Amino acid sequence: MKVKDVEALNPVTVDPGASLESLASAVMERGVVYVLSETGGLLGVITGSKLISALTSGYARGATAQDVMIPAESLPHVGPDTDLHTAAGFFESSCVPEIPVVENGVLVASLPQRSVLMTFSSTVASSKGNRYHEQRALVILRSLHEGLIMIDKDLIIREFNPAAERLMNAKAADRIGQKAVVVSRDESPIFDVMKAGKARYNVITPLADGRVFSVNYVPMVEDGEVQGIIETFHDITEQEDLRAQLVNSRDELDRAFALTLPNSRVEHKLKHTPEYRDRYDPETGLITITEVIEDGNYKHVVNALKVLADLNTKGIMSLLGISKDVLVQSIIFHDLGKSQPQLEIGQTVDPKKAFEFSPAHAARSADIASHFYHKEADVIWLIRYHHHKEDELPPDFPRHLMPMLRLLQLVDGLSAALTRRNAHIKLDVEGTRVTVYERNGHPDFNKSRVVDLFTGDATVLNVD
Template identity: 50%
Template sequence: MLVKDIYKNIFLMVSPEQYFIDVVREMSNNKESCAFVVTEGQLLVGMVTHTVLQDLVIRGGDLGVEVKEVMIPIEKIHYVYPDTDLKNSMKTFVKHGISHMPVLESPYNKKIIGVLSHKDVIKNYMKEQVKIQLENFKEKRARQIIESLNEGLIVVDRDLIIREFNPAAEKLTGLKAEDRIGKKAVNLSKQLSIAELVISTGEPRYGVETQLQDGRVFLVNYVPLKSNGSNFVEGVVQTFSDITSFKSLQIQLSKTKEELDKAFALTLPNSKVEYKLKTTPEYRDIYDPETSTITVTEIIEGGGYLHVVNCLKVAADFNEMGLMKLIGIDKDTLVEAIIFHDLGKSQPTLKVGDKVSPEEVFEEGIYHAARSADLASKFYNKSDDIVNIIRYHHHTEDMLPKEFPSHLLPLLRMFKIIDGLSAALTRRKAKVTYKVDGSKLTVFEENQHPLYNRILEIDLYTGKRQEKPMGRIDKNEIN
């Protein structure tokens, strides 16, 4: 660090012709321990300090003399320049036991531009020592963090020379840090170097799947390493992990899903039912309780098909919990009703970002339920029980006709719950859990829609139901 980094440019200047007593008063009033004697153009010719005053008093000298008679002449003054190293300045302070030095413009010009104090140099030195210790601590901590990472970490400079290669990188690549640091990065990928692209653009790249020549797949993040306060890219930090097993599992799951879809398609009456379900979209949205509107966030292609699949999943959960063993709950009737219940559904055409009122754009459920029931009866000869479940699954119980078979009420209640939960799973990615006690079913539904973020208790036989907001739930209550 240099003198120009810390010197002060506010200081007391006096002329050689001023009376010494007046200069002493100025020093006292300004709380200065020294004054610099200058001529025209701020050219330094001398200096007055408390030591000068003490010597004059001890000698019994006249305080009314002009400054030039008692000042320390420039020939005896130690001074520095803006580009003088602070370490050299410190040595001068210590060697000569002085507290202040004038800062001159240059060796060729005696113009004074500032003052450097011993106190400021000491303060700066202490600050620098603390900073160095802190940087050393940070570097040590950073080193510990880098070496403890499970992710591989490689840092390259602008020339793609490797500057950092952590233990995880050694393990993942099979290369040794001592063999790689200082060497140019090897592109293990079949693709072009993304690090060079990040260096040229300054933009990070996250989640890049990179297949190595040995067939493994790495997930890599590339982050530009920039100079403090600038956009200059000094290099790239690369972090990566091996996701080969995950990718294999993903492929297996995808194949399994395709196989399940094919198997499920075989259970459908014909290709027309499959076509109708897969061409009926559903929409994910965010509900605004203040305006009672929704904003479309995603279009679920084949949403009708997914809705039926989710219905069957919920039904399978209920079966596993023993609800299908209840008298009045017929599993075959339930499954058939699930498959056909939305055949007559017609959805509006919406796009992502649309903000709409659900009541205005979506048809009331009782209408598509009636159409679906008619289609199931007319074209697929479904039983009266199946048709009735489909026709009335959007009716409240007080809306049911008098001739509605009472033996179907437990099944209708279960179907309506399944239909609602599937809608929550399909459209809002809700989380649902259940608890069963005889004919009593308790549903815990975590849903972003406030009306359905709830705990629902219903007795499938009596129809008695109770709802309360989800809030905080004791895990023991769910289990």
């Protein structure tokens, strides 16, 4: 049997420059994330334990996927035609839950330990008397990093591998032949799986001792009847703690940001002005609403501040004529005067008719920032003209604000891409030039460019 004969998964991939925080959810979901170069070459792998140790060991701020990955050279990889026994051997010697499947130098799939395990388990069930396969399967079961318990239909434990001994703090000799004890706090899915004959994967299971396991339950079916269950599991307590920490720090960040707002009315307006995701039909020029983001304006402002913070760490604020305070205030107030239509998912509208002409909300936002919040003149200029093209600006627009206006428009556009199009963005700053690499599901916006903040020159880059 070969690798291509068993179930493989679509690999989850990231750019080498992805931040550690942005990797967390992908790693939590799958346990392993592949780092690819711009040309699609496999650079390395990030596992949950690698990420956790990077995050908890106070890894330098701004560290990226590339800094913490296990390099591709030190990883085993297989091809679609690799023999499954050879692939299984790699799991014995490596601590990754999935192995990359590479064909002609390109990552084509990810082979999970589980698929190999299930294949060999069914081999055991279907080839009784075949000593070689049985022996081989047992060696593999016993070398797994995941805990494995095999239970027959009477709930008697038939296999208890060394990883299960370690995770359950029990001896196989004491458990094999005994009736299985349900250690989860809640009702175990064993009974459902036994009855329905359908597998259940990644069941998050809190234990009575405070740990959290992720458990797979796979029925062993022979002649249409469930003969038992293979239960595989691993400890995800650290990942769950990390997830809780991340959620907490997101909440804290949210509260901290709300504190920077002038008052609760500004917060209320931002949180109750929706933004929409849509599908554009180039033939009719109409859009169909696909998602309503109720607090869209709030998210837009937060994302714009994040983009600005990223540019700040890359040195943008050391440029003459760029003021952090002016930009932060401009971002907070720039869309505060926006009047959004109330649209529903599935509704098709003409965007030119449904949405207000952008310079109108810009002027209203500038009036609000000026009259109610007494913001400085530079902030008001920037807000009032954030939707104007350069050749449409009034003659008295202060020329010294041009670099900041260009930067505000860039940040505003990138935040819209993050908020409304789930874009992936990478930024570089070199002198007065900002390079933007943007990728998202909307091909019209899938472009990379260089903008010179001093001259206004913009060049589109051809990057695949």
